[in-house]
Amino acid sequence: MGIKLATSTYSFHRLGMGPEGGEPPPLERMIERCADLGLDGIEILGRHIDSTAPPDLHAIKGLAARHGVAIVAVSAHHNFVTPDPGRRLEQIDILAGWIDVAHQLGAPFVRAFGGRWGTAQSFAAFMAAGARSRRWRATATTTPTPGAPRRSRSPATTPAAGA
Numbered sequence: 001m002g003i004k005l006a007t008s009t010y011s012f013h014r015l016g017m018g019p020e021g022g023e024p025p026p027l028e029r030m031i032e033r034c035a036d037l038g039l040d041g042i043e044i045l046g047r048h049i050d051s052t053a054p055p056d057l058h059a060i061k062g063l064a065a066r067h068g069v070a071i072v073a074v075s076a077h078h079n080f081v082t083p084d085p086g087r088r089l090e091q092i093d094i095l096a097g098w099i100d101v102a103h104q105l106g107a108p109f110v111r112a113f114g115g116r117w118g119t120a121q122s123f124a125a126f127m128a129a130g131a132r133s134r135r136w137r138a139t140a141t142t143t144p145t146p147g148a149p150r151r152s153r154s155p156a157t158t159p160a161a162g163a
Contacts, residue, residue, distance in 0.1 A: 006041030006072045007034060009048040024048065028063055035067035042069050043111065046077030046098050057104045064105075073109040074102035080114055 012033070013024035024030070027048050034042050042064065050056070064071050076098035078091045095112055102110045 004040040006043060006070070007039055008043040008075065009045045010043075010075070013045075013048075027060065031060075031064050031067055031069050034069045040068075040070060041072035043073040043075055044071060044105070044107070045075040046101070049074075049101065052097070052101050054104060057101060061105050071105045071107045073111055074098055074105060074107045075111040076113065078113065 009024065009027065009030050012030050025033070027044065027050070030048070031042060044060075049060070061071065076095050078094040078098070080088055080091050082088055082091070095110075098112075099110050102108075
């Protein structure tokens with residue numbers, strides 16, 4: 001069995017910087033393009049599904065099948081980053097709805113996000129915050145050597161500065 005390749009509909013949405021222009025092509029064209037490129041599958045972002053009505057999902061599933069493109073996942077369109085518990089519960093319901101959509105499309109996976117969208121003013125700020133977070137984690141944690149005893153990084157066992 002050889003390697004199978006798939007892409008995400010997000011790959012067709014390059015924020016106006018690609019040959020497709022400022023807006024992504026319609027989902028139907030994305031599926032057709034995957035077939036043109038010889039790709040085996042597609043992950044569909046929830047935001048690229050215009051209607052979740054059963055007849056519309058059936059049409060998407062049929063188009064993908066006719067083109068030999070498997071729908072490998074649905075990427076849920078939700079956001080758990082909110083301090084309001086009621087809004088977080090609403091987001092769980094939204095995620096459950098995307099699970100139902102994936103089932104109707106025959107997708108075996110749903111990609112869910114913990115969230116961070118909308119928490120930074122720009123994509124550059126978002127990426128900078130991620131870089132700072134990675135640097136902090138790199139200094140705050142250690143990767144254990146296989147078979148070595150685990151060490152605690154609690155303040156009681158961490159060497160004092162300058163020691």
